[in-house]
Amino acid sequence: MGEYEDIFRASTDDPEGFWLRAAEAIDWHVPPTRALDGSRPPFYRWFPDGELNVCHNALDRHVEARGDQPALVYDSPVTRTQRTYTYRQLRDEVARFAGVLAGLGVGRGDRVVIYMPMVPEAAIAMLACARIGAIHSVVFGGFAPKELAVRIDDAAPSVIVSASCGIEGKRVIEYKPLLDKAVELAEHKPGKRVILQRPEAEAAMGPDDVDWADAVAAAEPADCVPMRATDPLYILYTSGTTGKPKGVVRDGGGYAVALAWSMPNLYDVGPGETIFTGSDVGWVVGHSYIVYAPLLAGATTVLYEGKPVGTPDAGQYWRVVAEHGVKSVFTAPTAFRAIKKEDPDGEFARQYDISGLKYLFLAGERLDPETHRWASELLGIPVIDHWWQTETGWPIVANPAGIELLPIKPGSPTRPLPGWDVQVFDTSGRPVEPGTDGAIVVKLPMPPGSLPTLWNDDERFVASYMSAFDGYYLTGDGGHLDEDGYVYVMGRTDDVINVAGHRLSTGGMEEVLASHPAVAECAVIGVADAMKGQIPRGFVVLKAGVEVDEEQLRAELVQLVRDQVGAVASLRDVAVVPALPKTRSGKILRKTMRGIADGADEPVPSTIDDPAVLDALRPVLRRA
Numbered sequence: 036m037g038e039y040e041d042i043f044r045a046s047t048d049d050p051e052g053f054w055l056r057a058a059e060a061i062d063w064h065v066p067p068t069r070a071l072d073g074s075r076p077p078f079y080r081w082f083p084d085g086e087l088n089v090c091h092n093a094l095d096r097h098v099e100a101r102g103d104q105p106a107l108v109y110d111s112p113v114t115r116t117q118r119t120y121t122y123r124q125l126r127d128e129v130a131r132f133a134g135v136l137a138g139l140g141v142g143r144g145d146r147v148v149i150y151m152p153m154v155p156e157a158a159i160a161m162l163a164c165a166r167i168g169a170i171h172s173v174v175f176g177g178f179a180p181k182e183l184a185v186r187i188d189d190a191a192p193s194v195i196v197s198a199s200c201g202i203e204g205k206r207v208i209e210y211k212p213l214l215d216k217a218v219e220l221a222e223h224k225p226g227k228r229v230i231l232q233r234p235e236a237e238a239a240m241g242p243d244d245v246d247w248a249d250a251v252a253a254a255e256p257a258d259c260v261p262m263r264a265t266d267p268l269y270i271l272y273t274s275g276t277t278g279k280p281k282g283v284v285r286d287g288g289g290y291a292v293a294l295a296w297s298m299p300n301l302y303d304v305g306p307g308e309t310i311f312t313g314s315d316v317g318w319v320v321g322h323s324y325i326v327y328a329p330l331l332a333g334a335t336t337v338l339y340e341g342k343p344v345g346t347p348d349a350g351q352y353w354r355v356v357a358e359h360g361v362k363s364v365f366t367a368p369t370a371f372r373a374i375k376k377e378d379p380d381g382e383f384a385r386q387y388d389i390s391g392l393k394y395l396f397l398a399g400e401r402l403d404p405e406t407h408r409w410a411s412e413l414l415g416i417p418v419i420d421h422w423w424q425t426e427t428g429w430p431i432v433a434n435p436a437g438i439e440l441l442p443i444k445p446g447s448p449t450r451p452l453p454g455w456d457v458q459v460f461d462t463s464g465r466p467v468e469p470g471t472d473g474a475i476v477v478k479l480p481m482p483p484g485s486l487p488t489l490w491n492d493d494e495r496f497v498a499s500y501m502s503a504f505d506g507y508y509l510t511g512d513g514g515h516l517d518e519d520g521y522v523y524v525m526g527r528t529d530d531v532i533n534v535a536g537h538r539l540s541t542g543g544m545e546e547v548l549a550s551h552p553a554v555a556e557c558a559v560i561g562v563a564d565a566m567k568g569q570i571p572r573g574f575v576v577l578k579a580g581v582e583v584d585e586e587q588l589r590a591e592l593v594q595l596v597r598d599q600v601g602a603v604a605s606l607r608d609v610a611v612v613p614a615l616p617k618t619r620s621g622k623i624l625r626k627t628m629r630g631i632a633d634g635a636d637e638p639v640p641s642t643i644d645d646p647a648v649l650d651a652l653r654p655v656l657r658r659a
């Protein structure tokens with residue numbers, strides 16, 4: 036039996052012992068005596084009597100041993116800037132910004148919304164919150180003001196931290212007007228807004244705005260405060276099936292333990308080594324593997340402001356690897372599809388010395404076998420697909436490279452990591468045979484790091500994840516296991532789609548389309564896309580008697596989604612159709628529509644109300 040098998044079995048035979056041992060990697064103010072409080076299922080709490088500060092673990096404790104080692108390298112081809120923060124420098128910057136927040140009245144349990152581009156100050160703001168026990172909620176910069184407003188209303192922050200602008204490829208995007216609009220739309224009115232002025236577009240400041248640089252210059256550093264392991268570290272909103280995002284809560288203790296375990300055992304990155312995660316701090320991948328995990332491990336993290344292509348070329352990832360001595364790269368398959376399209380023969384990769392690169396980790400969407408093959412052949416190193424979600428905080432299924440590399444089967448992210456009891460159920464909750472698709476579920480309790488609940492909404496937490504199958508977490512993904520226990524994730528079973536690795540709700544886009552006065556009803560489905568994995572397509576039925584120019588209506592609807600959800604939704608294709616196919620009980624047959632659009636031999640469901648409606652729609656759906 037291999038090492039992985041032994042470790043996995045230890046985690047299932049004695050989960051408490053396993054995770055208490057893992058918890059030794061963390062500095063505790065009060066070490067936990069118990070691993071799990073399971074007295075109130077499905078609300079499990081890890082390390083219920085432990086106390087720690089996550090910022091102390093990420094920064095302060097490393098300063099003595101590795102104070103002059105780079106902690107964070109900011110690499111920004113879009114501003115032609117590189118800046119390195121040693122552990123000591125980063126600790127000092129964070130302590131001072133924590134002082135700014137404290138001076139604005141932010142304390143334990145208060146929320147701080149962070150709406151920032153990929154600049155080091157975003158990570159500094161997150162860690163500063165952790166330092167003083169405030170709960171951060173980072174909102175991805177590509178979301179429109181309305182989405183930001185919804186999150187402001189739910190999190191009710193006392194302060195917002197933002198920047199004057201972000202740089203998207205060659206365009207400068209002013210953030211401050213978007214923030215002002217969001218605050219105007221929101222019912223909750225936050226106090227001050229701390230704005231990082233960037234030279235590419237300085238913002239006009241209002242009476243509630245505080246200049247980052249001035250505030251930091253005037254602030255006293257603040258110390259780490261001990262927090263209960265079960266206290267929330269952050270809220271991260273993610274798309275559900277409706278327009279209202281889910282506020283995933285992350286507790287500090289379990290998260291720190293899980294991330295600290297994952298760095299050596301999965302990513303094979305230890306103290307002094309460098310990981311480059313090409314994502315955004317607005318997503319869970321950014322929270323976990325740009326900010327917290329590398330720093331908890333005493334490693335060096337690269338925070339990259341740019342795209343894999345076009346800023347200015349498809350060689351930037353390789354340049355970053357060569358210049359910063361990167362050992363593991365982690366990004367979304369889309370990034371590699373983009374690089375492959377620009378540089379199919381890998382000319383750029385040959386221009387740099389990337390011999391230090393040992394692994395490529397990919398997640399966020401399904402890794403198609405062709406991209407897997409291309410990257411493997413180009414790099415000659417293990418290309419590791421792994422599967423996880425905002426809710427889980429760290430990977431569920433992966434190839435545990437730091438323990439042992441299991442045989443790679445393209446199309447599968449390999450096997451469950453310790454603590455994850457992954458099963459596949461049919462609709463009645465019975466396990467299916469290997470090879471048979473069903474709902475992928477995880478037996479409770481889930482390991483440390485996974486969500487304890489949704490912000491202010493225990494009910495939705497239970498309804499969304501815990502009520503389909505008693506005692507199991509519903510992942511929302513469908514797929515199967517094979518005879519060797521490998522997991523195959525085939526796609527979402529709900530209305531969530533993944534566009535270029537960005538998780539979006541088709542239900543949310545439908546709400547926006549339906550708000551147009553000419554639209555009677557609509558459907559948005561995610562269809563396969565060679566570059567972005569999936570893209571949304573919209574179908575609208577007009578209200579009776581409405582006369583419109585269809586071309587103009589389509590343009591209006593596309594713009595509406597851009598304005599209300601954000602450019603990141605990438606909805607470009609809306610068709611006006613006479614009717615939508617439905618079941619006899621009135622449910623729109625989105626899955627059938629999706630199958631036909633993707634070219635599958637989709638059976639007509641027996642529950643269909645009027646097959647003629649579907650037949651009429653087929654040519655529209657099949658159009659590329």
Ligand code: COA
Nearest residue numbers: 176177203314320342343367369370373399535536602603
């Ligand atoms: N702030 C403002 N706007 C943003 C933004 C941000 N942080 N991020 C994206 N957008 C905008 C883009 O400018 C683009 O706008 P446009 O329609 O006006 O051109 C739109 O949202 C779509 O962005 P994106 O999905 O990034 O597509 P793209 O065509 O600009 O780039 C890739 C395609 C593949 C290069 C890009 O998606 C990428 O780098 N993906 C890597 C995967 C990744 O980071 N995934 C995150 C989860 S791990």
Ligand code: AMP
Nearest residue numbers: 398399400401421422423424425524538
């Ligand atoms: P997010 O919460 O944004 O991280 O998105 C999580 C969703 O992305 C999952 O529920 C899956 O649908 C998808 N996903 C993430 N990683 C993978 C993977 N390796 N293979 C297939 N789908 C993935």
